[in-house]
């Protein structure tokens with residue numbers, strides 16, 4: 001039989017400036033209950049967005065166990081979760097976990113940067129609900145996204161928090177596996193000692209890649225210390241657009257009982273981040289500059305193909321995934337050979353499906369959108385291909401995972417620029433989002449993706465790092481912090497308060 005481990009998950013990255021995420025959005029994007037959760041996690045092409053597949057694999061590899069799957073959902077990145085829905089979800093977990101008792105352990109798949117329309121620490125609420133039911137002796141382990149905004153309560157109510165180490169995120173399953181291995185240690189009697197420091201830095205989201213810069217250096221240094229007394233080191237980048245008291249970078253060090261070792265390492269890494277804060281800066285290209293570079297690439301096939309990130313309208317950061325400023329600039333300038341992926345526009349996709357492949361018509365983009373930043377655009381269009389939008393990712397963040405874009409269409413605008421339109425709001429992670437429709441990414445002279453950084457792991461074998469640039473367009477996830485009307489981030493915080501001082505606290509232990 002083996003130990004009974006409850007499995008549950010709730011994942012949302014909240015952009016406080018985006019429309020509220022309701023139950024319908026969660027159910028549309030990912031919703032599994034009971035045995036379907038384990039069946040998906042053990043599938044060769046899971047839909048699971050987090051660490052669950054790796055957690056189950058680690059448990060399967062290390063002996064008998066009995067999964068007790070409760071419920072699992074995510075809405076990706078969106079606005080604050082509608083409070084009534086979140087409360088119902090917590091009540092559902094409460095009811096099912098009580099009914100499943102006794103359990104020997106709990107695994108929670110969380111994002112960590114959720115905000116409710118009322119509750120400013122939904123993960124803390126969920127974790128404390130679980131803890132109150134199972135009691136202090138049962139191990140509770142959770143995985144977190146690298147962009148989690150961590151509260152002290154989240155650390156208090158769990159035995160171990162394991163955050164992703166890579167941005168772009170390609171290690172969800174590996175971190176779940178790590179959580180599963182740690183679960184076996186905790187079940188065998190190991191007790192954890194935890195240290196937690198929140199560092200008052202609000203970095204632009206584009207300055208948090210894990211293979212470079214001060215953030216990458218802190219993550220790498222932390223990993224060299226794992227082993228012996230140190231069970232896990234998690235350095236979290238934070239998600240700035242939460243705009244609430246949990247904002248700030250975090251360091252969590254979890255030791256095998258050795259509180260002193262946890263404290264010392266957490267303080268050291270927090271000090272490193274603070275001392276290097278001046279290096280958290282974005283390097284953006286203006287739309288005009290991107291357009292002129294793209295024109296050059298259009299006209300000279302000897303020049304390398306270019307990849308531009310429309311990072312401010314990244315649906316993975318709560319953007320609407322449909323702004324048209326860069327597209328309009330490229331169309332006006334006469335760019336050829338470029339593609340845009342992916343624009344969320346359900347009415348336009350429906351029209352393309354209705355008219356059929358080969359149809360030519362005047363397309364109106366964003367006719368169903370109310371956000372003022374998502375400007376309408378009219379262009380002559382030809383329907384090149386349509387699809388149901390069901391794909392399996394090729395590599396990177398969704399490599400090997402089943403993924404739904406909803407009904408999709410490839411339209412050629414003004415006979416020159418190819419655009420992929422989808423119906424379920426997502427960022428562009430993967431070449432399959434274009435190629436399943438017939439667009440050959442390697443043949444393009446340029447590509448504009450609605451994504452902040454995860455695209456890098458999906459396109460890095462086609463576009464060299466030096467030909468990838470972030471473009472300064474409009475959108476709800478702009479990396480230009482001075483344009484955001486912050487009301488909730490804790491102050492002072494760097495760089496909004498550039499003259500502030502701060503020192504690492506002496507007491508960082510969390511009981």
Ligand SMILES: [Zn+2]
Nearest residue numbers: 145146147169
């Ligand atoms: Zn993330």
